[in-house]
Structure formats: C-alpha cells, structure tokens
Amino acid sequence: MTQLLSMSGINKAFAGISALSDASLEIEPGEVHALIGQNGAGKSTLIKILTGVYRRDNGVVHFNGLDSTISSPREAQEARIATIYQELNLVPLRSVTENVMMGYEPKFFGVFIDWQSAHKRTEEIxxxxxxxxxxxxxxxxxxxxIQQLVAIARAVSLNARLVIMDEPTSSLDTSEVEVLFGVVKGLKEAGVSVLYVSHFLDELFEICDRVTTMRDGKTVDCRNIAGTSKLELIAGMLGRDVGEIEQSGMTEFNGGAKGLEKGEILITAEGVSTGPRLNDFDMTLHRGEIIGLGGLLGAGRTEVARAIFGVDRLVKGRLDVKGGTGNLDTPAAAITSGVGFLTEDRKAEGIIPDMSVRENLTLALLPKLKKFGQIDRAREKELVDHFIKALGIKTSDMEQPIRELSGGNQQKVLLARWLAINPDVLILDEPTRGVDVGAKREIQSIIREAVENGVGVILISSEFEEIVEGADRIIVLNEGRIVSELENPGITEEVLVRALAQTSEQTA
Amino acid sequence: MLDTNAFDLRKYISRNPQSFAVWIALALLILFGLIRYENFGGAYNITSFLNYNSMFIIISVGMCFVIMTGGIDLSVGSVAAFTSVVAAYLSPYGIEVALPGAVLAGVCFGAINAFSVVILRIPPFIATLATMLGAKGGALVISGAQTISVDWGSNFTKMGMEKALNILPWSIVVVGFVVIVLWVVLEKTTLGRTVLAIGGGEDASVLMGLKVNRATAFVYLLSGGCAGLAGVILASGFGAGQPLEGIGWELSAIASVVVGGTLLTGGFGSVTATVVGALLLGLVFNILNFENGKGTISFSAYWQMVIRGGFLFAVILFQAKVNAGRSVGKTQS
Structure with missing residues (x-):
C-alpha cells in the first residue's frame, strides 16, 4: 500500500538547539498511528512541521503522494490535514457554532453567513x-x-484525510473517552488516517495499529502494536531495559511502605463546607504523610484544595493549619503559613509563559528574598541554580522563557517554586498530568523526598497507579462528601476502583 | 425551519446583558430629557444632535472593530483633523470628489497603522500613538496651522448642513448607511467573525486556519477610513477644515465602545451597542446644555466634563453589576 504520509530526515533547530534530528514518520491510509515519546522528544515539533506552524530546516515530506509545500495551518487544512492541539486552541468567548464552523461557514451568495444552517450543521456534527x-x-x-470534544468535532468535520490528535483524552472522563474512541474507529472505517499522540499508553492498545517512538528528537522505533507490551513501549521511550523497569515498579512512590512515624499534626479539618461541591469534610494531615484524594471528576477533590489554600471561603466547619486557629482566608496567608498549592491547570494558573525560568521559580518567594527592601539577586540565583540541578530541570539557562520548556520541565519549575518556600504542606493537584513517563518518575521521587523531609502532602491524581502507590491514606470523595477512607499498605487499584464504583452506585 | 430561531428577548438579554444595560440607560436619559425640557424632543434638537454626533458615531464604530481584535487606534482624532483639511482643499470639486478623497487619506493613515501592527509587529498602542502625532503634525503643516475655509459655492457643505428629503441630515444618513454595512460585515461575514476570533485568541485563530493578518489589517484600514469620513463631516458641518480639532476624540470613541459593552481585551463586541454608547455620551452633553438653558443651575464646560466622566463611571459600574451573573471562560470541572 502506498503511504499517505511519509516524513524522513527531518531536522529542526531552535536558536541553535536541536529539537529534531533525522526524525521520520510514515502513516498508511486508514491507519490509526500512535506517536509516543517523553516530553521534549520532539513529537509536538514534528506535528507542527507537518501542519505548517514551523518550517523544517531540511528533510522530505510527502503527503498523498506529492511533495508537501504546506507552510501554514490554513494550507494544512486545505490539504485536508486536521489537527487537534494539546492545549485547547479554540476561542472561549465565541459561540460553539463559530468555533466549529469558523472559516467554513455555510453562506448565502458566498458572502453572508447562513447562521441557521451553521447552527444546525454544528448540532448535527x-x-x-x-x-x-x-x-x-x-x-x-x-x-x-466538552470544549475538547468540540475541538475534535471541528477537526473531524473538515473532511480530513489525516486527523492529528495531540493528547485528546487528557481532559476527558471514561465515558467521553469511549465516545472519542468510537469516532476514531469510525474515521478509520471511512479510510481516514489518525495520528494519535498520547501519554496514556493503555489507550493505544485499544485503538492504534502501529506505534512510532521518538526519543531526543529522533525516531527510534516503529512497530505494530499487536504483540507489543506496555513495558516495551516505556522502555523504548526511556531508552532503558525492560528488566530494569520491572524491578523498580511503575512509579517512584512507596506509599505506606516505609512505616514512618507520624509526625506532628499539620492540618485539622472538621466539618468543612464551602458550598454544594464540598460538604462536611474531615481530615487530619501529619508531617511526613501523603494523603490521597480519590474520586472522579467533580467529586470535590479540587474544592478541598481550594478550601485549605484559602481560595474558597468556608461556609461551615473549622480548618486549623499548624495548630493555628481560624481559617486561612487568602492564598497569601496560606503561603505565609507554609502551604503550597500546585494547581491542576498549569497553563492558566501556574506559569507565566513570557517570564524566565528564574522569575517563575521565585515568584512565591520574593518577599523572603528581600534584603533591605531590595531583592537579593545573588541569593536568588544561588537558589534557582540549586533547584535546577536538584530537580534536573532541562533549560538552556535560567533566563530562558518558561514557555520554551517542555511540559514536564515546566511542571518541575512549578514544583520548585513551592519547594523553595520550605513548605510544611504541599497540595498537588494532578502533579504529573500531561507529563511524560520519565519526568513523571522524577517528579514522583522529588515529592517522596520532600515527604521524607517532613512535608505533609495532599495528592490529587486521576491516575490510580500514582495515588494507590503514593498515598499513605486515601480519602475517597463523591459529590462533595467523604464516602470512605483507605489505609496503605494494602490498597490496590482494585480496592480503589471498588470504592469508587460503590460510591457511584449509592448515588446512582 | 420555523421558530427555533425566532427572536427571544429573554435569551437576547441573558446573552447580551451589557447591550441591554446601555439601551436602558439611553431610554431613561431620553425620558428624563423629554419630561424636563420643553424643546428636547423638537425636530431642531434632534437633527442638530444627530448631525453633530454622527462624527463620533462613525469613529466609535471604527474603533469598535479595532478593539474587538484586542487592539486600539489612538490616531483617529488626529486623522479626522487631517482629513477635514484635505476635504476643505478638495471642496471646490464638490462632495463627490472631496468625500472619497478625504476617506482615502484616512485609509492611508490606517494603512500605516496596519503595516506597523501586522508586518512590523509593533504593539497597536505604540504604533497608533506615532500615527496620531504624525497626523496631527501633518494637519498643521498642510494647513499652515490655519482653519481652511471650504468652497461655499460647491455642493460640499450640503453634507453637514442640509437634510436628505428634508427629513434627516445627510451626515447621519451617510453614517447610518456605513454603520448598517459594518453591522452586516461583523455579524454575517467570515471577516467579521475572524475579527472577533482574533480578539478571543490570536494563536487559536491562526491554528484554526483563519486569515488573521488580513482581518487585522482590515480593522486599521477601516478605522482610518471612518476617521476620514468624520473629517469630511467636520469640514462640511463647520464650513472649514479644522487642523486643531480632534483632540481627545480617540478617548471619546474608546469610551463609547466600552459603554457599549465591548471588551477592551477583544473577542466580544457589538456595532449597535457601540452606536448606542456614542449616542448616550452625546446625550449627556445635550442634556447639560438644556439644563444650562433653563438657568436654574449653570455648569461650566469644565464641570460638564466632570459630570460626563462621572456618568461614564456609573454606566460601567452598572454593566459590571449586570455582568457579575455571567461567567464566560471560567468553568470549573
């Protein structure tokens, strides 16, 4: 069969730093093709070259049998390549219809938009x-x-020959993922090819035919997914042996195993309510302990974090931090008393894209870095240097804008931001979401190290592995209420899943 | 095909609360004027009001397009002053030459802005600030810092002083026509929706394959052209090119746009609400003049500005209250 897409010998460098060297990719018609690799491996860059966002330095791209001259997203769409980018690239202020139809609206006389049909077509899609x-x-x-599904709907509605999906499931729940898989399978049957990029390796086995692995800007492997194991994929991405990984477990956590003495009490929550999404929440967090919050999307996990961090006001109940009485009613007060909050939405609430790694890292710390009313630059540099080394942050230097870093490294900078204030309590909301396997393990071991140094951690994660292996205790929430508490050691994924399943049944 | 899209007032209000607020404010102010002042609703007041404010309406609408992309055009006042001089020089050839000539001059300034913003990637605030100074200087140079009298013999002054079919001033008819065309452009064409999409997220718009540069260039050309038209009305209505006029017009225009509920950050806006916003701000002056005419209290021009500022503040506060209920782009999972 002739290839729909063939890219070979692609090189691309940004400001002298090589992002891709001799990368290649081949996709057959009607194939669902997975592209995997750690963050920074060059997947996004390769895709952006294909869709005309970036220009390749050299190399050959053939699409549909022709030498490709695509040099803008518009031309890519006209060549019938549709892309769903990892970061939502839609316009939230505009209507759903506009976001789906933009640029392809049905028109009267070729000029005036026919909104009636546009709305109707959108509804149908x-x-x-x-x-x-x-x-x-x-x-x-x-x-x-829903926004994610709308982005996908837009791409699919463009009658593409190739649909590129970059992390399409990162914000979808299980049933929505099923819907997406249905669509992917439908596309495949219609002879459309799909390039599927995901960190969730389990998904790939369900829908993909072949998988291409990238590492350090190179294409290292391309194989049929049937007959491949998850471990082999991970090993390929990391460039390590399968046996090596089997020994060390899937995550870097060892929740409950150490049997550490519980330290002093850091947080006591009694009957905390902040509104309909969080009711009667009780919790005691000790030094050197990780409490996991279990639950599905919207169960109230983020609300717990917001309450402790002083974002949401308490309607009822008591929340004592470090023996102090009374609630922290602003994030600033929370930070002063040693609480750090790594938010779920890295892009919107965490990083300031145009500021440097250094500035991003020391933002929460500035008040403490003051000497005679001036920021102590030498001390700041020393600190930043320390964290870049200690956490293995990959950056050309500390003045590099953070937006140029890969997701995993951005996350490490944010983690460093909170570690730098010497926190007693760290609230981590999805600390490894959208982060590749290698960085994930590194982040997990950073967290574990902090805990061993006496930090109390509240961990929110949608990845069962992470929470099951990581937490000393898991508080399971459903619809803003605690439904059960599990103690490690002894928690397995099945136990957690059963606890979640029971709660959904009860309320169903 | 029927009904699903029938105009539903409640839905309209819930989706466009800021436009709703501005309509109410306008209605209240008109009602106040009608009750309090005898000649307020008279034909003379209405025509002179519309005639004078047509200039502000047109530059506000041009400004509205720029602001919807997330940009700003500070040059409109100076450009209007410049083009009023151009129109005065061209007036002997009649309105049919002077109007397109002056509008073209405005578009040229718009082209400079578009070039700076789109090609040179200079932030709109800086780029149009430079054009503002340049146009202001240019107006003084070509006029020798004198008002330039128009040719009263030609049909040029008809535009600003006479009525079409003896009903409405020509100025407001022309402006009204342009406004309707621009409303259609915004609501019914891809170009208009692209303008909004750019303000809502420029990167996203590029990745959606929209013609972002073309639409951005368009809004600056349009704003320049609108300022040019305002210059024609100015020269025609006052019988002279006015190189010293136009100071602060850009701020009035921005105020009208904001009162009309258009987001200064772009991505959301309306032509009709901007027109109402311009009318509203003009009406405050009109009413203050009537108040002075009554003789009970007398406000100096300076106090009028203070009052207008206070009124603007009140309207925006009111809008913010109305808007507090809705939350776009702030959903929690």
Missing part, C-alpha cells in the same frame, strides 16, 4: 459525539471536556 448543547452559547461556558 456534535450529535455524532453524543453532545446535545446550546450551540449559540459561548464555548467558554462549557466544561473543558
């Missing part, structure tokens, strides 16, 4: 995804998951 919403409302008024 979304119906294929099982979404029934008011398409005239602004996109931003819907959840991230």
């Amino acid at each position: 979304l119906a294929r995804f099982g979404i029934d919403i008011d398409v005239r409302a602004p996109l931003g008024s819907y959840s991230t998951a």
Whole structure:
C-alpha cells in the first residue's frame, strides 16, 4: 500500500538547539498511528512541521503522494490535514457554532453567513459525539471536556484525510473517552488516517495499529502494536531495559511502605463546607504523610484544595493549619503559613509563559528574598541554580522563557517554586498530568523526598497507579462528601476502583 | 425551519446583558430629557444632535472593530483633523470628489497603522500613538496651522448642513448607511467573525486556519477610513477644515465602545451597542446644555466634563453589576 504520509530526515533547530534530528514518520491510509515519546522528544515539533506552524530546516515530506509545500495551518487544512492541539486552541468567548464552523461557514451568495444552517450543521456534527448543547452559547461556558470534544468535532468535520490528535483524552472522563474512541474507529472505517499522540499508553492498545517512538528528537522505533507490551513501549521511550523497569515498579512512590512515624499534626479539618461541591469534610494531615484524594471528576477533590489554600471561603466547619486557629482566608496567608498549592491547570494558573525560568521559580518567594527592601539577586540565583540541578530541570539557562520548556520541565519549575518556600504542606493537584513517563518518575521521587523531609502532602491524581502507590491514606470523595477512607499498605487499584464504583452506585 | 430561531428577548438579554444595560440607560436619559425640557424632543434638537454626533458615531464604530481584535487606534482624532483639511482643499470639486478623497487619506493613515501592527509587529498602542502625532503634525503643516475655509459655492457643505428629503441630515444618513454595512460585515461575514476570533485568541485563530493578518489589517484600514469620513463631516458641518480639532476624540470613541459593552481585551463586541454608547455620551452633553438653558443651575464646560466622566463611571459600574451573573471562560470541572 502506498503511504499517505511519509516524513524522513527531518531536522529542526531552535536558536541553535536541536529539537529534531533525522526524525521520520510514515502513516498508511486508514491507519490509526500512535506517536509516543517523553516530553521534549520532539513529537509536538514534528506535528507542527507537518501542519505548517514551523518550517523544517531540511528533510522530505510527502503527503498523498506529492511533495508537501504546506507552510501554514490554513494550507494544512486545505490539504485536508486536521489537527487537534494539546492545549485547547479554540476561542472561549465565541459561540460553539463559530468555533466549529469558523472559516467554513455555510453562506448565502458566498458572502453572508447562513447562521441557521451553521447552527444546525454544528448540532448535527456534535450529535455524532453524543453532545446535545446550546450551540449559540459561548464555548467558554462549557466544561473543558466538552470544549475538547468540540475541538475534535471541528477537526473531524473538515473532511480530513489525516486527523492529528495531540493528547485528546487528557481532559476527558471514561465515558467521553469511549465516545472519542468510537469516532476514531469510525474515521478509520471511512479510510481516514489518525495520528494519535498520547501519554496514556493503555489507550493505544485499544485503538492504534502501529506505534512510532521518538526519543531526543529522533525516531527510534516503529512497530505494530499487536504483540507489543506496555513495558516495551516505556522502555523504548526511556531508552532503558525492560528488566530494569520491572524491578523498580511503575512509579517512584512507596506509599505506606516505609512505616514512618507520624509526625506532628499539620492540618485539622472538621466539618468543612464551602458550598454544594464540598460538604462536611474531615481530615487530619501529619508531617511526613501523603494523603490521597480519590474520586472522579467533580467529586470535590479540587474544592478541598481550594478550601485549605484559602481560595474558597468556608461556609461551615473549622480548618486549623499548624495548630493555628481560624481559617486561612487568602492564598497569601496560606503561603505565609507554609502551604503550597500546585494547581491542576498549569497553563492558566501556574506559569507565566513570557517570564524566565528564574522569575517563575521565585515568584512565591520574593518577599523572603528581600534584603533591605531590595531583592537579593545573588541569593536568588544561588537558589534557582540549586533547584535546577536538584530537580534536573532541562533549560538552556535560567533566563530562558518558561514557555520554551517542555511540559514536564515546566511542571518541575512549578514544583520548585513551592519547594523553595520550605513548605510544611504541599497540595498537588494532578502533579504529573500531561507529563511524560520519565519526568513523571522524577517528579514522583522529588515529592517522596520532600515527604521524607517532613512535608505533609495532599495528592490529587486521576491516575490510580500514582495515588494507590503514593498515598499513605486515601480519602475517597463523591459529590462533595467523604464516602470512605483507605489505609496503605494494602490498597490496590482494585480496592480503589471498588470504592469508587460503590460510591457511584449509592448515588446512582 | 420555523421558530427555533425566532427572536427571544429573554435569551437576547441573558446573552447580551451589557447591550441591554446601555439601551436602558439611553431610554431613561431620553425620558428624563423629554419630561424636563420643553424643546428636547423638537425636530431642531434632534437633527442638530444627530448631525453633530454622527462624527463620533462613525469613529466609535471604527474603533469598535479595532478593539474587538484586542487592539486600539489612538490616531483617529488626529486623522479626522487631517482629513477635514484635505476635504476643505478638495471642496471646490464638490462632495463627490472631496468625500472619497478625504476617506482615502484616512485609509492611508490606517494603512500605516496596519503595516506597523501586522508586518512590523509593533504593539497597536505604540504604533497608533506615532500615527496620531504624525497626523496631527501633518494637519498643521498642510494647513499652515490655519482653519481652511471650504468652497461655499460647491455642493460640499450640503453634507453637514442640509437634510436628505428634508427629513434627516445627510451626515447621519451617510453614517447610518456605513454603520448598517459594518453591522452586516461583523455579524454575517467570515471577516467579521475572524475579527472577533482574533480578539478571543490570536494563536487559536491562526491554528484554526483563519486569515488573521488580513482581518487585522482590515480593522486599521477601516478605522482610518471612518476617521476620514468624520473629517469630511467636520469640514462640511463647520464650513472649514479644522487642523486643531480632534483632540481627545480617540478617548471619546474608546469610551463609547466600552459603554457599549465591548471588551477592551477583544473577542466580544457589538456595532449597535457601540452606536448606542456614542449616542448616550452625546446625550449627556445635550442634556447639560438644556439644563444650562433653563438657568436654574449653570455648569461650566469644565464641570460638564466632570459630570460626563462621572456618568461614564456609573454606566460601567452598572454593566459590571449586570455582568457579575455571567461567567464566560471560567468553568470549573
């Protein structure tokens, strides 16, 4: 069969730093092709070269049998390559219809947009995804998951020959993922090729035919997914032996295993309520302990974090931090008393993209770095240097804008931001989401080290592995209430899943 | 095909609360004027009001397009002053030459802005600030810092002083026509929706394959052209090119746009609400003049500005209250 897409010998450097060297990719018609690799391996760069966002330094791209001259996203769309980028690239202020139809609106006389048909067409397209919403409302008024599905719907509706999906499931729940898989399978049957980029390796086995692995800007492997094991994929991404990984377990956590003495009490929560999404929450957090919050999307896990960090006001209950009485009612007060909060939404709430690694790292710390009213630059540099080395942050130097770093390294900078204040309590909301396997393990061991040094951690994670192996205790939430508490050692994924399943049954 | 899209007032209000607020404020102010002042609703007041404010309406609408992309155009006042001089020089050839000539001059300034913003990637605030100074200087140079009298013999002054079919001033008719065309452009064409999409997220718009540069260039050309038209009305209505006029017009225009509920950060806005915003701000002056005419209290021009500022503040506060209920782009999972 002739290839739909063949890229070979692709090189690309940014400001002298090589991002891709001799990368290649081949996709057959009607194939679902996975592209994997750690963050910074060059997947996104390769995709952006294909879709005309970046220009390749050299190399050959053939699409549909022709030498490709795509040099802008518009031309890529005209060549019938549709892309769903990892970071949502839609316009939240505009209506759903506009976001789906933009640039391809049905028109009267070729000029005036026919809104009636546009809305109707959008409704039809979304119906294929099982979404029934008011398409005239602004996109931003819907959840991230719906926005993600709208982005996918747009791409699919463009009659593409190749649909590129970069981490399409990172904000979807299980049932929405099923819908997406249905769509991917439908595309495949219609002879459309899909390039599927994901960190969730389990997904790949479900829908992909072949998998291409990238590492350090190179394509290192391309194989059929049937007959391949998850471990082999991970080993390929990391460039390590399969046996080596089997020995050390899947995560760097060892929750409960150390049997550490519980330290002094850091946080006591009694009957905390902040509104309909969090009710009667009780918890005691000790030094050197990780408490995991279990639950599905919207169960109230993030609300616990927001309450402790002083973002949401308590309606009822008591929340004592470090023996102090009374609630922390602003994030600033929380930070002063040693609470750090790594938010879930790295892009919107965490990093300041145009500021340097140094500035991002020391933001929360500035008040403490003051000497005679001036920021002590020497001390700042020393600190930043220390963390860049200690956490293995990959950056050309500390003045590099953080937006140029890969997701995993951005996350490490944010983690360093909080570690730098010498926190007593760290709240980590999805600390390894959208981070590749290698960086994930590194981040986990950084967290473990902090805990051993006496920090109390509240861990929110949608990855069962992480929470099961990481937490000393898991508090399972459903609809803003505690439904059960599990103690490690002894928690397995099955135990947690059963606890979650029971709660959903009870409320169903 | 029927009904699903029938105009639903409640839905309209819930989706466009800021436009709603500005309509209410306008209605209240008109009602106040009608009750309090005898000649307020008279034909003379209405025509002179519309005639004078047509200039501000048109530059506000041009400004609205720029702001919807997330940009700003500070040059409109100076450009209007410049083009009023151009129009005065061209007036002997009649309105049919002077109007397109002056609008073209405005578009040229817009082209400079578009070039700076789109090609040179200079932030709009700086780029249009430079054009503002340049146009202001240019107006003084070509006029020798004198007002340039128009040719009263030609049909040029008809535009600013006479009525079409003896009903409405020509100025407001022309401006009204342009405003309707621009409303259609915004609501019914890809170009208009692209303008909004750029303000809502420029990177996203590029990745969606929209013609972002073309739309950005368009708004600056449009704003320049609108300022040019305002210059024609100015020269025609006052019988002279006015190189010293136009100071602070850009701020009035921005105020009208903001009162109309358009987000200064872009991505959301409306032509009709901007027109109402411009009318509203003009009406405050009109009412203050009537108040002075009554003789009970007398406000100096300086106090009028203070009051107008206070009114602007009140309207924006009101909008913020109305908007507090809705939350776009702030959903929690």
